Amino acid sequence: MSAATEFRAAFGTEPEGVWTAPGRINLIGEHTDYNDGFALPIALPHALTVSAARRPDARVRLRSREFPDVFEARLADLSPGTVPGWAAYQAGALWALVDEGHRIGGLDLLVESGIPTGTGLSTSAAVCCATVLAATGLYGSEPPPAEVARLAQRAENDFVGMPCGIMDQSAVMLADEGRALFLDCRSLETEQVPFDPAAHGLSLLVVDTRAPRRLVEGAYGERRRSCEEAARILGVRALRDVSVGGLPRALAALPDPVVRRRVRHVVTENARVLETAALFRAGRPRAAGPLFTASHVSLRDDFEVSVPEVDTAVSAALSAGALGARITGGGFGGCVIALVESGAVVDCGKAVRVAFAERGHTEPVVFTALPSAGARRLS
Ligand code: GLA
Numbered sequence: 001m002s003a004a005t006e007f008r009a010a011f012g013t014e015p016e017g018v019w020t021a022p023g024r025i026n027l028i029g030e031h032t033d034y035n036d037g038f039a040l041p042i043a044l045p046h047a048l049t050v051s052a053a054r055r056p057d058a059r060v061r062l063r064s065r066e067f068p069d070v071f072e073a074r075l076a077d078l079s080p081g082t083v084p085g086w087a088a089y090q091a092g093a094l095w096a097l098v099d100e101g102h103r104i105g106g107l108d109l110l111v112e113s114g115i116p117t118g119t120g121l122s123t124s125a126a127v128c129c130a131t132v133l134a135a136t137g138l139y140g141s142e143p144p145p146a147e148v149a150r151l152a153q154r155a156e157n158d159f160v161g162m163p164c165g166i167m168d169q170s171a172v173m174l175a176d177e178g179r180a181l182f183l184d185c186r187s188l189e190t191e192q193v194p195f196d197p198a199a200h201g202l203s204l205l206v207v208d209t210r211a212p213r214r215l216v217e218g219a220y221g222e223r224r225r226s227c228e229e230a231a232r233i234l235g236v237r238a239l240r241d242v243s244v245g246g247l248p249r250a251l252a253a254l255p256d257p258v259v260r261r262r263v264r265h266v267v268t269e270n271a272r273v274l275e276t277a278a279l280f281r282a283g284r285p286r287a288a289g290p291l292f293t294a295s296h297v298s299l300r301d302d303f304e305v306s307v308p309e310v311d312t313a314v315s316a317a318l319s320a321g322a323l324g325a326r327i328t329g330g331g332f333g334g335c336v337i338a339l340v341e342s343g344a345v346v347d348c349g350k351a352v353r354v355a356f357a358e359r360g361h362t363e364p365v366v367f368t369a370l371p372s373a374g375a376r377r378l379s
Contacts, residue, residue, distance in 0.1 A: 003015065003018050003049050003051045003110070003112060004018075004051070006051070006065060006110060006112060007051045007053070007108075007110050010063045010108075010110050011053070011061065011063070011108045011110070013053055013108065014053065015051035015052060015053050015110070016052060016053045016054060016138055017051070017052055017134065017137060017138060017377060017378075017379060018049050018050070018051045018052075018377070018378045018379045019049065019050045019052070019130045019133045019134045019137065019375065019376070019377050019378060020047045020048070020049045020050075020130065020375060020376060020377075020378050021047060021048060021050070021125075021126035021127070021129045021130035021133070021172050021173075021374075021375035022043040022044050022045070022046065022047040022115070022126060022172060022175070022372055022373070022374065022375065023043070023044040023046045023047065023048075023115035023116075023121035023122050023123060023126055023172075024041045024042065024043055024044060024121065024122045024125070024126075024168055024171035024172055024175065025041065025042055025044055025121065025204070025206060025328050025329075025335070025337055025369060026039055026040065026041040026167060026171070026328050026329060027040045027041060027042060027180055027195070027276065027288075027292075027328075027337070028040050028269070028272055028273050028276045028288075028291060028292060028295050028326070029041075029167070029183075029269060029270070029272075029273035030269060030295065030299055030303075030305075030326075030327070030328070030329070030330075030331070031223060031227075031265065031266060031269070031299075031303055031305070031330075031331075032167075032185065032240075032266055032269050032270055032273065033164075033165025033166055033167035033183075033185040034163070034164070034165035034185075034224050034227070035185075035227050035231075035238050035239040035240055035266050035270075036185055036186035036237065036238035036239070036240035036241075037185055037186075037238075037239065037240045037266065037269070037270040037273070038182070038183065038184060038185065038270050038273035038274060038277075039167045039170075039183045039185065039273060040180050040181065040182055040183070040193070040273050040276055040277055040280075041167055041168075041170070041171035041175065041180065041181055041183070042171065042175055042179075042180050042181065042195065042369075042371035042372070043171055043172065043175030043176075043371065043372045043373060043374050044115070044121060044369050044372055045369060045370060045372040046114050046115045046116065046121065046369075047114055047115065047126065047372075048111060048112060048113035048114060048115055048123065048126050048127060048130060049111070049112050049114075049130070049378065050090075050109055050110070050111055050127070050130040050131055050133075050134045051109070051110045051112075051134075052107055052108065052109050052110075052134035052135070052137075052138055053107070053108050053138075054105060054106060054107060054138050054139070055105070055106030055107060055108055056105075056106060057106050058074060058075050058076065058105055058106045059072065059073065059074055059075065059106045060072070060073055060074075060075055060078070060091070060094060060106060060107050060108075060109070061107075061108045061109070062087045062090050062091065062109050062111075063108075063109070063110045063111070064086055064087075064110070064111040064112075064113070065110070065111065065112040065113070066086070066111075066113055066117065067085070067086050069085070069087075071083065071085075071087035071090075071091065073091070075094060075098060075104070075105070075106060075107075076098070078091050078092075078094060078095040078098070078159075079095065080092075080095070080158055080159045080161070081161070083159075088159060088160045089124050089127045089128050089131070089155060089156070089160060090109060090111070090127060090128070090131045091159065092128065092154075092155030092156065092158075092159025092160050093127075093128045093129075093131035093132045093135070093151065093152060093155040094107070094131065094135055095155065095159050096132070096151045096152075096154045096155045096158070096159065097132060097135055097136065097151060100151070102135075102136060102139070102141050102143075103139060103141060104135045104136065104138075104139040104141075105139060107134070107135060107138070109131060109134060111127055111130075113126075113127075116208055116365070118213060119208045119210075119334055119335055120213065120328070120329035120330060120331075120333065120334025120335055121329070121334075121335065122168040122171070122172065122329070124156060124160075124162070124168075125152060125153075125156070125164075125168035125169045125171075125172045126172050126375070128151075128152035128153075128155045128156060128169065129148055129149065129152045129169055129172045129173055129375050130375055131152075131155075132148045132151050132152055132155075133148060133375060133376075133377065136148075137377060145173040145174055145374070145375075146170070146173065146174065146188060146190075148169075148173050148375075149166060149169035149170045149172070149173040149174070150166070150169070152169040152172070152173075153165075153166050153169045161217075162217055162220075163220065163221050163224055164220075164330075165185060166183075166185055166188070167183060167185065170183050170188075170190065171183075171374075172374060172375050173374050173375055174190055174374055175371065175372070175373070175374045176192050176371070176373060176374065177370075177371060177372055177373050178194065178195065178196045178370075178371055179192040179193060179194055179195055179196075179371055180192075180193045180194075180195040180277075180280060180371060181193075182273075182277045185240075186238070186240055191277075193277050193280045193281055194280055194281070194283070195280050195285060195371055196371070197285060197339070197342075197370070198342070198370065200283075200285050200286060201341060201342050201343075202285060202286060202323075202339060202340065202341060202342060203339075203340050203341075203342045203345045203368045204337060204338075204339060204340075204368060204369050204370070205317065205322070205337065205338040205339075205340050205345060205348055205349065205366065205367075205368055206328075206335055206336070206337055206366070206367050206368065206369050207313040207317070207335060207336040207337075207338070207349075207352050207364050207365070207366050208334075208335050208364060208365040208366075208367075209307075209309040209310055209312075209313055209333060209334065209335065209336060209356075209361070209364050210309075210361075210362045210363070210364055210365065211307050211308075211309035211310065211333035211334070211361070211362075212333060213332050213333035213334060219305070219332060220330055223262065223303065223305070226258065226259050226262045227239050227262055227263070227266060229259065230254060230259050230262065230263045233253065233254060233259075234250050234253060234254070234263075239263060239266040239267060239270075240270065242263065242266075242267050243267070244267060244268065244271045247263075247264065247267050247268075250263060250267070251263065251264065261301070261302040261303070261304070262302065262303060264298070264302050265298045265299065265302035265303040266303075268294075268298055269295060269298060269299075272291045272294060272295055275288075275291055276288045276291050276292075279291075285339070286323060286339075288323075288324065288339065289322070289323025289324030289339050290323075290324055291324065292323075292324030292325060292326045292337070292338075292339055293314075293318065293324045293325060293326060295326045296314050296325060296326035296327055299326070299327055299331060300327070303331075305327070305330070305331025305332055306327055306331060307331075307332060307333055308359070308361075309333070309356070309361045309362075309364075310327045310331075310333065310334070310336055312352075312355050312356060312359055312361060313325070313336040313338075313352050313355070313356075313364065314326065314327070314336055314338075315355070316348075316351045316352045316354070316355035316356075317336070317338035317340070317348050317351065317352055318338075319351060320344065320347050320348040320350075320351035320352075321340070321341070321344045321347065321348065322338035322339060322340045322344070322348055323338075323339045323340065323341070324338065324339045325337065325338035325339070345368060349366040352364060352366060353366065
């Protein structure tokens with residue numbers, strides 16, 4: 001069914017516009033965004049759409065093709081903690097707009113997602129960004145893309161209660177085809193860095209491990225607090241301000257061994273992002289493979305956000321000849337990416353599937369992804 005037909009079936013009216021927003025994969029730079037550091041995400045070809053129409057009565061009605069329940073409320077009644085489940089993301093995006101003085105009114109919104117949910121590919125950031133775009137697009141006050149990203153992050157931070165950084169939303173709004181988005185999470189400066197794996201005979205393999213994502217929000221918040229506590233002890237604004245050269249001294253000043261490991265991950269990961277971006281600029285993406293793998297080891301051993309299914313996928317991909325492989329996203333399940341010679345994609349995927357079967361893990365979903373365009377209006 002087309003978006004317009006679904007919308008008519010859901011609300012009995014015509015949509016006035018359709019917006020799309022992609023999922024994202026972070027190539028490298030994990031758990032660095034909330035430390036004022038660097039990240040290098042791409043947008044996926046997988047995207048969701050939000051179809052929207054204005055209503056004259058200042059009410060919002062939210063529907064999703066994926067979930068049967070409908071959420072309905074007065075725009076003015078939306079407040080943090082009052083909206084349960086999937087609708088909280090859209091409600092949060094609308095709340096952030098109203099809270100910051102954007103003149104929006106009643107809306108009917110329908111989400112249809114082509115992003116595999118619950119896999120750490122940032123459906124939540126995509127839905128928040130597309131909702132901000134739809135509401136502001138229809139009420140005539142569309143902010144610049146980086147501002148849409150900030151409003152979408154605010155929806156998650158202050159309405160949903162997820163203390164995420166700005167990486168996902170920036171990728172969703174600012175990523176471009178054939179490029180990776182180099183993001184400085186302190187200055188919010190961005191650079192489109194060439195990343196066209198196919199042109200180099202490479203493929204980016206994505207393994208959705210389908211591992212149940214455990215403890216995600218609590219453990220994420222706990223990691224974030226450890227980093228902030230470390231920055232406080234070290235007397236820096238954020239861990240971004242600790243260099244690789246200054247790491248031994250910083251570690252010596254931290255009494256807690258767990259906090260020391262967290263800091264070592266963030267500091268070395270920032271350096272790996274800078275190196276990867278430099279290799280991409282120099283047209284040498286193949287050489288980034290070992291940096292991907294080093295990132296994984298650091299996330300597994302120092303930041304402790306991996307799970308057995310993820311480690312199985314990384315090891316199997318590497319054994320089958322991947323140039324590098326790592327967990328991507330917040331962790332505790334979700335997806336693995338592997339940089340692979342295009343000729344080795346089939347073998348690599350097979351090796352991962354076989355390893356999962358041997359260990360009795362749920363069968364993973366394996367696909368390749370090209371860097372794709374960010375969020376925009378479709379019609
Ligand atoms: C999640 C968060 C992001 C980022 C990553 C880890 O995706 O939403 O802000 O912190 O985890 O890099």
